[in-house]
Amino acid sequence: MDFSLDFIEIIKKSQKVVILTGAGVSRESGLDTFRDAGGYWSKYNPYELASPQGFRANPLLVWQWYQARKIIASQAEPNPGHNAIAEMENYFPEFYLFTQNVDRLHHRAGSKKVHELHGTIFESHCFDCGLPYPQDFEIGETLATIPRCPECNGYVRPSVVWFGESLPYEALSMAYQKSQSCDLFLTIGTSSEVYPAANLPHQAIYGGAYVMEINPNETSFTRDSNLSIRQKSGEILPEILRIIKEIKVK
Template sequence: MSMDAQANLVLDQLAPLLRGAKRLVVLTGAGISAESGLATFRDAMTGLWANFRAEELATPEAFEQNPKLVWDWYVWRRKLAQAAKPNGAHFALVELERLVPQLTIVTQNVDGLHQRAGSAGVIELHGSLSRFKCSTDNEPVDAKDFGDSPDGMPPRCPRCHAFVRPDIVWFGEMLPPSALQTAFQVTKKCDLFFSIGTSGVVEPAASLPRRAIEYGASVMINNLDVDTASEPPLYSLQGKAGTILPELLRRAWPRL
């Protein structure tokens, strides 16, 4: 694999840190799924949805005003996610679960690609396209309990007959308290933290790498918008995770 001198330096510095890590936390964002062909949240507004802004559809108010429109958008997004396949970055993280005593993935993604690659115990901060809940009481609704509505409207909750909605955190809603608390807890205890494919501007997830450094961990930032640099305990690598992560594993465990 061809790497420039600075990237080689950073990878060589990270390799022993990864090999010696006892508790690794990996925060992932849209960038890791983009390598599987999934457009980022706002870039996905194409085709039938080109006249809409994502923020106009991903709100409780939008669902209340036009439930069919919002439901149709999520049906479309779910089909795209189901058609996508995990990439090399996802599979590298699965391999890391075998090599690191404790690895926790905290994802902002809702596509389920980590789980389909084989990762276990993924913390989903923003929900999942594959889960549903009642729009009234927020209790889970199993997809097998409803079918397609003949009028194209969202299905109804089998308990109270309110509309079923995607189990996604919309604008103006709180993140799942248990997921967020667990993310903070594992970050506090980790000795190495990876932030992959995320802009680092959406709170509260954006605070996790900063917290990790405050608690004494080393942090690697990997996305297309950073400059490759080494300022321990912060290491930055510009590039695609599907290339960077497998190479980092190869350097950390060259005999595998």
């Protein structure tokens, strides 16, 4: 792709960069939240598997799903889009990556400045009191295999944000603040329909940033973006990285 001189100029001038990533980036690594594991879990309603009510009703089912997702995510590999994002953080004085993905692929690609807006499937905490539960464990066929909180005896749960729950306050307020004050904002592989993350590119526009969208499909944000590239992130981000490397000093 040939980038416009305007875009190259924007990259040259940008000091503060914010990137927001969503499910599309993980999908290019073969991960698809509710269709994983050969479709076995697609017979369940997402609310049964990913809400506090669903966990209360059937914690074993919820844990078995998360355990399957952990295995699938561990076997997946970061794609060229993850890798390009990880390298980009070296070229800007300020760089923040906010992700809605819970699979840790950004970390595995080498990103150090990642903030997980929806938590991660690789950590756990107490459902009742919130105490982190750092030990490893394996879920079997019975309720007794779900670990209990050492403080209050509540069930341990995955540290992800479920339907009906708030996003972690610190990560979210930082995301708002950095979006409002950045020069360049990239929204990548996100449908722009899940709030409050979908607000972030709008915050960047209000703050005067140049906002670029990368998504194979049109989204509700497309018309508001300064530039929308309908391509897979794994194809276009390495090209953007190449331009950054040509004009920026590490």
